[in-house]
Amino acid sequence: MRIDVLTLFPKMFEGPMGESMIGKAQENGHLEINVSNFRDYSANKHQTVDDYPYGGGAGMLLKVQPIYDNLEAIKEETPASKKRIVLLDPAGTPFNQKMAEDFSQEDHLIFICGHYEGYDERIRSLVTDEVSIGDYVLTGGELGAMVMIDATVRLLPEVLGNELSAKADSHSTGLLEHPQYTRPAVFNDMEVPEVLKNGNHKLIENWQLKEALRRTWQRRPDMLEKIELTDEMKKLLEE
Ligand code: SAM
Secondary structure, rough: EEEEEEEEOOOOOOEEEHHHHHHHHHHHHOOEEEEEEEHOOOOOOOOOOEOOOOOOOOOOOEEEHHHHHHHHHHHHHOOOOOOEEEEEEEEEEEOOOOHHHHHHOOEEEEEEEOOOOOHHHHHHHHEEEEEEOOOOOOOOHHHHHHHHHHHHOOOOOOOOOHHHHHOOOOOOOOOOOOOOOOOEEOOOOOOOHHHHOOOHHHHHHHHHHHHHHHHHHHHHHHHHOOOOHHHHHHHHHOO
């Protein structure tokens, strides 16, 4: 997969994108991340990228020209790739696991990180997606782009060693993940549930599903409304 990021703050990506799975995916050649500063594409001799809003109002807006030219340069470099161009914006579609799964199927993703008061409206015509990472306002799109890159890249089959563990993750199944334990069996009088130690896979599976349902029902009942409950789930919920 190739990922391009357009930002005014390329240094923000230097540490986080070089560590852990994302760092390894790049080392192993499964992922290429290119970060460009769209200020370098400004046609203005002072390299300005922002200007006052027409009609007045607080703050400055990002101009369309530098971002347009930066995108054109990427398109020239990668003419064959089908691109998904994602604009980071608090007014975009809320990001979720399903979107990360869709993104992980693509060959080339481009993230545009905004700043200041936002964008000249015409920038929206250059993109395929407008995405928000939550109902709050950040200073810029960089942290949001990193969140989306992380959630997407860990779903690439070559990246997450055990593919099954992504499928069982909270939100992938439509439920929150069930509680999990590792050694020791007892810590400060807190014991690992007996069922997990008896080796009966059917009983363990039932317990895990029941606990996932319980946790989802207690913490995120809204999620249960979005999935179709199987007969097995209904029975477990009634117990
Ligand atoms: N005035 C804008 C508004 O009310 O929608 C907010 C601009 S914000 C200070 C600057 C940039 O940060 C945005 O253009 C966007 O790229 C990014 N940003 C801020 N909050 C975000 C969020 N929740 N999701 C995605 N991007 C966000």
